[in-house]
Amino acid sequence: MVMPLLDAVDVGPLGGVRLGPDVICDGFRRDCTVRVQTHVHADHLHDFETSKGYQEIITSPGSYDLLVTAKNADLPYRRNFAAVPFGKSIRFGSSTITLLPTNHILGAAQVQVVVDDGRRLGYSGDFQWPMDSVISCDCLVLDSTHGSPRYQRQYRQDQVDSQLQELLLRQLRFGPVALRGHTGLLQRAITLLCGQASVPVFASDRTIKEYRVYEAHGYPPQELSAFPATTRFPGVGLVLLRMHERPPAFIDSNFTRITLSQYISDPREPLLRFSDKDFRVAMSDHAEFAGILEYVSAVAPKLVLTDNSRGGHAVELAREISVRLGIPAVPSTFSLNREWGG
């Protein structure tokens, strides 16, 4: 039973996850008719343009709106790009596909595929633990981003949130703050400030548009202004920066810089202070080792394929799942097949 299951799933060199004969998640394969886009982080968007030309693309309503905001304006007019609500099943070829939320970022989905021949396949996508409901499958492709027992945080994310909130409010009393982070973390940080700080908040057009999508999906309203066209920043305020965005010219030595980073330097301490005006906060939207094991236990698959294309812990995680949970687990291998790639 286990080996035929393993033949049905595959992780490509760029992180595309194949689930059965019809479905590819977060990547492109010529022989798959449908691409499921689990969420909008860049490492899951490879070959999206190719998929637009050749495949059906489905995603959750939140990811749909974020993709329309981030990508070309033609997206909402394409017949092959559709939003599928969480929990609603949709059929392509011989596959029935269902998406469930993962608590990772807005719109992020787990993917469940039931093939007509009875195989039940799943992909966790990027996920945070705990979550409300998990997919049901016999073979699970598992995100392994923080899948090492060596990187177990000894604090909870709600403690990180309150430390960040405290730090932001304290530093904003003395001067301007530049806060840098990935999509998802930045929006979570904004919610910590809503109703707490009375300073103006500035962001790029893209970040502002993106936050409007978050608001439309239930995040609290926050006034955001475009970057002032000046080289001298007007007094106090918070400036939001995307992770790889070039900082505007007005960011000078008066600014406190805070970076939201998944990287853990001290498992006991989420806040790292480089100087009075330079901090890193270990905010995360990924489950880590203990949470990943709890997720696998909840899904209860017969076989786990750990995703070896992201994070670098797939081999270790597969071994730990086999030993600790007694569920057969193997890391994905990069079998270069001509079907992969654009």
Ligand SMILES: [Zn+2]
């Ligand atoms: Zn992600």
Ligand SMILES: [Zn+2]
């Ligand atoms: Zn990822």
